[in-house]
Amino acid sequence: MHELYLAESILNIIQDYAKRDGFKKVNSVMLSYGRFSCMEPKALQFAFEVQAAGTAAEGAVLEFKIMPAVIHCFSCEKDLEIKTHTGICPGCGGGEVMLTAGTEELQILEMDVD
Amino acid sequence: MKVTVVKNVLDANDRIAAENRELFDRHKIYVINLMSSPGAGKTSLVERTIVALRDNYRIAVIEGDIQDTYDADRIAKLDIPVVQINTGGGCHIDGNMIREALPAFDLSKIDFLIVENVGNLVCPAEFKIGENVKIMLLSTPEGADKPSKYPLMFQESSALLINKIDLMPYVDFDLEKAKRDSLALHKDLKIFEVSCKTAAGLDEWIAWLTRRIDAFKK
Numbered sequence: 001m002h003e004l005y006l007a008e009s010i011l012n013i014i015q016d017y018a019k020r021d022g023f024k025k026v027n028s029v030m031l032s033y034g035r036f037s038c039m040e041p042k043a044l045q046f047a048f049e050v051q052a053a054g055t056a057a058e059g060a061v062l063e064f065k066i067m068p069a070v071i072h073c074f075s076c077e078k079d080l081e082i083k084t085h086t087g088i089c090p091g092c093g094g095g096e097v098m099l100t101a102g103t104e105e106l107q108i109l110e111m112d113v114d
Numbered sequence: 115m116k117v118t119v120v121k122n123v124l125d126a127n128d129r130i131a132a133e134n135r136e137l138f139d140r141h142k143i144y145v146i147n148l149m150s151s152p153g154a155g156k157t158s159l160v161e162r163t164i165v166a167l168r169d170n171y172r173i174a175v176i177e178g179d180i181q182d183t184y185d186a187d188r189i190a191k192l193d194i195p196v197v198q199i200n201t202g203g204g205c206h207i208d209g210n211m212i213r214e215a216l217p218a219f220d221l222s223k224i225d226f227l228i229v230e231n232v233g234n235l236v237c238p239a240e241f242k243i244g245e246n247v248k249i250m251l252l253s254t255p256e257g258a259d260k261p262s263k264y265p266l267m268f269q270e271s272s273a274l275l276i277n278k279i280d281l282m283p284y285v286d287f288d289l290e291k292a293k294r295d296s297l298a299l300h301k302d303l304k305i306f307e308v309s310c311k312t313a314a315g316l317d318e319w320i321a322w323l324t325r326r327i328d329a330f331k332k
Contacts (some may be wrong), residue, residue, distance in 0.1 A: 002205055002237035009123045017117060036265040038236045069265075071298070076303070085262045087295035097298045103266050105240065106123040110116050 003040060006106060007047035010055035010056060013108055018056050026055025026057040030111070032065040034104035036085065056113075065109065127241055130209035134216070134244025141221040144327045145229065147207075147243055148250035149267060151260075152233030157185045158310035159251060160228055164192050166320045171225035171327060176215050178207040178232045185230065195219055206237035212244060224329055235260065239267035246330060247272040254278045254287040261295035268296050275319060280309040284299040298301040 014026055033039045052058050057062050068081045075094025082090060082102075089097050122128065138145050150156050157177075164173055172297050174195040177185040186198035197291045207229065229245065231238040239248070248272040252260055255278060261268045268274065274296055276289070289307070296303055304322060308315035 002240060005204075006123050007206070009126055012126060013119065013121055013123070017119065021117060022115070023115070038240070038264070038266050061227055085265050085295070085299070087262065087291065088299045095294060098271065099265065099299050103269050108119040108121050108123060110118045110120075113115050113117055 003043040003047040004051075006044060007051050009076075010048060010062075011051055011055060011106060014057050014111065015055070017111070018113075021113070023047045024056055025114040026060040027112040027114065028061045028063055029057070030063045030065065030109045031106060032067060032104070032109055033106045034102040035069040035083075036099070036102040037105055039106060067101065067104050070100050071097040072100050073097045124240065124242075127209045130213055131242035132246045134209055134212050137216070137221070138227070138244055138246075141224065142331055143221065143224050143227050144330045145227045145243075145245045146323075147229050147231060147238070147248045149231045149238045149244035149248060149253070149271070150233060150253070151233075151235050151256055154233070154251040154253040154256065155310045156230050156233070156251055157188055159275065159277065159308075160189060160318055161192065162310050162313065163228065163320065163323070164194055166188070166316070167226065167324070168192075168194070170324070172223055173226045173228065174219050174224045176212065176227065176229045177209075178211070178230060180204070180232060201232055205232055205234050206241050207231050207243055208241040209243050225331065233321075235264040235267050239264075239270045249273050249275070249327065251275045251277050252292065254281050255285045256291075257286075258288040258292035258295070261292060261299055265299050268299040268303065271298055271300070271303065273306065273319075273322065275306045275308050277308055277310055279307045279314060280312050 041064050070081055072079050073089035073094050074096040076092040078091050080091050148156050175189045176197050178199045181200050183198045186196045189196040197215045248271045306319045
């Protein structure tokens with residue numbers, strides 16, 4: 001349910017920029033987040049659509065750049081991308097690993113506007 | 115036309131949290147943000163912590179729940195200033211809710227503020243409130259797969275209390291896996307094995323917390 005709050009925050013940022021740059025319509029918004037940052041893009045798009053109604057962002061599509069989750073393994077000394085975190089190196093099976101990327105918080109990167 | 119933004123979506127919340135932090139610093143208030151799933155034992159830990167530290171520090175509590183004042187009533191029985199935030203469906207406490215709760219306290223009479231977040235392993239980890247540290251609880255009946263399933267909270271927390279350790283003989287909880295996977299997310303995570311029911315392991319937690327509070331107040 002945090003998507004509602006996030007959608008509201010995205011809209012507030014868009015409104016700040018609309019005031020500054022004077023654009024009337026937002027076509028798309030490019031966002032990024034780490035794979036493990038507990039984001040649900042479909043829920044966010046839905047929450048965004050509901051709240052964007054009647055604003056410059058009505059009908060805008062949210063696009064997502066999902067940053068990979070990476071672990072460093074202290075056994076094989078490799079950095080490997082992972083889909084789920086099990087605490088085990090998918091390369092060598094070593095148990096001493098550390099998550100080095102993947103929990104980056106939600107950011108707005110750019111908007112396409114008219 | 116493309117407009118470059120590059121801005122954290124939670125920027126507005128971060129700013130309010132920073133303002134809360136300034137206020138806490140001015141009054142020398144050490145703040146912990148306590149997070150876990152529902153039923154992991156947050157309120158029991160708050161009660162235990164209050165009893166252990168109340169002679170040394172002036173303590174206050176903010177209780178966050180979707181509705182009801184059950185938790186705040188438990189704390190009020192200990193004769194500690196407490197404010198209940200009802201998020202009315204919201205899944206977490208954010209910076210603004212804390213800001214709005216603070217006028218209910220006399221901040222000049224608080225050394226240590228405990229914020230008990232809404233029971234949820236996802237959203238609370240994302241929202242800063244102006245705390246010194248985030249602390250999380252994981253109880254043994256929940257299972258050792260939680261660090262893998264909810265990595266953000268484990269990564270954001272400074273300490274993890276594995277609670278209900280007294281239930282280990284009855285639940286299939288792989289303690290070593292839980293510890294290993296948690297440390298793989300956050301190598302400096304301080305882990306305590308405790309039972310808020312029997313008080314096992316709580317002395318270490320209280321000692322760690324005391325060191326933190328004293329270092330901050332110096």
